[in-house]
Amino acid sequence: MxxxxxxxxxxxxxxxxxxxxxxxxxxxxxxxxxxxxxxxxxxxxxxxxxxxxxxxxxxxxxxxxxxxxxxxxxxxxxxxxxxxxxxxxxxxxxxxxxxxxxxxxxxxxxxxxxxxxxxxxxxxxxxxxxxxxxxxxxxxxxxxxxxxxxxxxxxxxxxxxxxxxxxxxxxxPQIDLGIKFRKDWLDKYNIPVPQTLDEYTAALKKIVTSDPDGNGKNDTVGVLGHGFLLADGDDTFLAAFGGLNPVYDKDGGLIRNWLTPNYTQMVEWFRQQYADGILSKEFSAIKKTQAEEMFSTGRAVSYVRNIWRDYTWEQDIKKVQPDAKVITLPPLKGPGGYTASLANxxxxxxxxxxxxxxxxxxxxxxxxxxxxxxxxxxxxxxxxxxxxxxxxxxxxxxxxxxxxxxxxxxxxxxxxxxxxxxxVLNPAAPKAYNDAKIKETEIYSQQGKMNPFGNIASDTWTSVWPKYEKEWQAMVTKAIVGQISMDEYKSYVNKLNDNADIKKAYQEYAKAYKEYFGNAK
Incomplete structure (x- = not known):
């Protein structure tokens, strides 16, 4: 596709x-x-x-x-x-x-x-x-x-x-996205399938520094994404930091997920992945077609996309790397939850x-x-x-x-x-493969979280956020690549959260959340 x-x-x-x-x-x-x-x-x-x-x-x-x-x-x-x-x-x-x-x-x-x-x-x-x-x-x-x-x-x-x-x-379907991983490379270095974010990071670091494809260039990408930040992968990782749960300010306003402490914690985590050579150096500039081509030709270890693509991309990679095996990892335990985001x-x-x-x-x-x-x-x-x-x-x-x-x-x-x-099903895959995939991914519906901001709106946020969006994205990128300190990034986010219009938007979000999702916090 x-x-x-x-x-x-x-x-x-x-x-x-x-x-x-x-x-x-x-x-x-x-x-x-x-x-x-x-x-x-x-x-x-x-x-x-x-x-x-x-x-x-x-x-x-x-x-x-x-x-x-x-x-x-x-x-x-x-x-x-x-x-x-x-x-x-x-x-x-x-x-x-x-x-x-x-x-x-x-x-x-x-x-x-x-x-x-x-x-x-x-x-x-x-x-x-x-x-x-x-x-x-x-x-x-x-x-x-x-x-x-x-x-x-x-x-x-x-x-x-x-x-x-x-x-x-x-x-x-709500079960849709998952973290893809090259299982054959885990096996090659005798690494168990990761169960936590820390194990995921350790596995990636070992693989990317070991020339897994044997081309002598040591140029394999660890974590691949497309768009800003990782596009399809953002909510998956944010869920592990508790960032898909509603987070409120001291006035009871619902903080937009991008400006929560949880998102900042995720930015700091990606900063370390970047420093360790795991996150793609071009993460902020890669387009979707480029990311798909990189993964499907065996040039990356991990990429968050639709679960059904595992079989298709495994067959593609086998054309250049015959032993390739692509899996979707189980939800990885992080400091605030699991890497399982449910689709709208x-x-x-x-x-x-x-x-x-x-x-x-x-x-x-x-x-x-x-x-x-x-x-x-x-x-x-x-x-x-x-x-x-x-x-x-x-x-x-x-x-x-x-x-x-x-x-x-x-x-x-x-x-x-x-x-x-x-x-989850891939219509080109054998029945046994699809049956196993369905069983493996059932846990996503139990541990997954849905981003509420896909369904609630704030008129104030709509009018105000475009003034800050590009600047905020630039600050995120600078924090990840080390051009500014995390303290500088946190100060910037705090300044946004103290903005009167943004605080008003948070009140509107809280009202909308109550209307759509009830009183649960």
């Missing part, structure tokens, strides 16, 4: 978004352009009209090669769902920028996918009336039992803004433009209800038997065509049914 370069996001000003949305919503309840075109076509009969495919226009992120909508997979999907999909695929690394530009223009697709429920431009668009309030449509969910019963834990709370449901969930049970949401006619909103909801089942989720994962997969030992295994056509992009156009195994 081919990842794409991540680029810096260009934030769109609130004013630009507001103007664009006002322009885009001026038509009130009138149909989107595509819908107008469709309605202008006379139907041959009432029956033919009723059975006509539902045409839907999406804007979605692309996490693989852009699919051919006429291939076997997408032809069958549209046949089974009686739909005609008009999808604009945007490379995932460019999606936030495109998302903001579309909102600013007001020229919204019928269904807009957001990869976050708390993105500032999204929340502003909701307030400006860009999307349908779905609360009266869904009601008590008696007409939508699949959407109710097959969605992830608490996701409908996360779909709310000001108490109203505006989004449809993109259900995703919804990867953002799907929002229906207010320009879509009310009757078509109901049709879109019917499509989502029909497809939010394990039957459709399994099809989404494996495709057509005999074409995209064959059954081996009672388990579907993707064919070569299946690997090509049934990619992560197939997940983007419906809610999916919640299933905690789907990010």
């Amino acid at each position: 081919k990842a794409l370069f991540v680029r810096n996001v260009s934030w769109i000003t609130t004013t630009a978004v507001s103007l664009g949305l006002l322009a885009g919503c001026s038509g009130g309840g009138e149909p989107a352009p595509a819908a107008k075109s469709d309605s202008a076509k006379p139907a041959d009969t009432q029956g033919a009209k009723a059975n006509a495919p539902l045409k839907m226009q999406f804007l979605v992120p692309s996490f693989a090669d852009v699919p051919d909508m006429n291939d076997q997979y997408w032809t069958e999907w549209q046949k089974r769902t009686n739909t005609k999909l008009d999808i604009e695929w945007v490379p995932s690394g460019d999606y936030d920028t495109k998302f903001d530009l579309v909102l600013a223009s007001g020229n919204l697709p019928e269904i807009l996918v957001s990869t976050s429920t708390t993105r500032p431009t999204l929340l502003n668009a909701i307030k400006q009336g860009a999307f349908w309030d779905l609360t009266p449509f869904l009601g008590d969910f008696s007409k939508y039992p699949n959407l109710k019963n097959n969605s992830g834990p608490n996701v409908w709370s996360f779909m709310k803004s000001d108490g109203k449901i505006y989004g449809l969930p993109r259900n995703r 049970p919804t990867y953002g949401g799907m929002y229906i433009s207010k320009k879509v006619p009310e009757e078509k909103v109901k049709q879109i909801l019917d499509y989502m209800e029909k497809t939010t089942t394990m039957e459709y989720t399994d099809f989404n994962y494996y495709g057509i038997e005999g074409v995209h997969h064959k059954v081996v030992d009672g388990q579907p295994q993707l064919t070569e065509l299946g690997v090509k056509q049934v990619t992560t992009n197939a997940n983007q156009v419906f809610a999916m049914a919640f299933n905690n195994k789907m990010k």
Whole structure:
């Protein structure tokens, strides 16, 4: 599954978004352009009209090669769902920028996918009336039992803004990310599988200083990441320092996770990894595609990514290092918890433009209800038997065509049914391998923590933090590489936490946390 370069996001000003949305919503309840075109076509009969495919226009992120909508997979999907999909695929690394530009223009697709429920431009668009309030449509969910019963834990709370449901969930497993490690290199140096952060560090230090690939250059990277700080790996390591638990200031405000003492403790830990030559020297500049290429060609020891990738990357590394074995480590015990972060049970949401006619909103909801089942989720994962997969030992295994056509992009156009195994299973792996993987990773649901800031928002934080974000990131990087002392970094964080606007944001976060997660501290 081919990842794409991540680029810096260009934030769109609130004013630009507001103007664009006002322009885009001026038509009130009138149909989107595509819908107008469709309605202008006379139907041959009432029956033919009723059975006509539902045409839907999406804007979605692309996490693989852009699919051919006429291939076997997408032809069958549209046949089974009686739909005609008009999808604009945007490379995932460019999606936030495109998302903001579309909102600013007001020229919204019928269904807009957001990869976050708390993105500032999204929340502003909701307030400006860009999307349908779905609360009266869904009601008590008696007409939508699949959407109710097959969605992830608490996701409908996360779909709310000001108490109203505006989004449809993109259900995703909570067991997802894990720390990958080269088990063959552990074996090579007679090192047991690490169980703690200290053992992890010791193992990495031994391996990176011993030229494990035998190329004579001693250039193997210990801990690999991409983006800032380690991107996918941040929450995994932060959980070991207790940083995914709510942390409050003396006034009862909920401190943003990046500015907690726990995060500072993690920064200090990475500072030592950097000094010891374990953390990649280019950690702040590596792109996702570069990191994937480095790990999959055997140039790194450890990397936090989706658990299902173990098998795929092991096969890739075997092409250059035949004895390669990739494992996901068990949750490592740290000073404040375990390296087990649970993913948000919804990867953002799907929002229906207010320009879509009310009757078509109901049709879109019917499509989502029909497809939010394990039957459709399994099809989404494996495709057509005999074409995209064959059954081996009672388990579907993707064919070569299946690997090509049934990619992560197939997940983007419906809610999916919640299933905690789907990010652990590798459809190309043997059944015995997948069965063992499921058993090994069950502990993640017991020891894992979810970052609450993926689902709660603060208007004050949204307006204030962009003023400090780049500066704070630079300070983190300087602290890790030793350009400033930890005392200097701590003083900087304390100064931010004493800022009146930031303290106000913490009060708003505390209120939102209570609303979404209850009174637990």
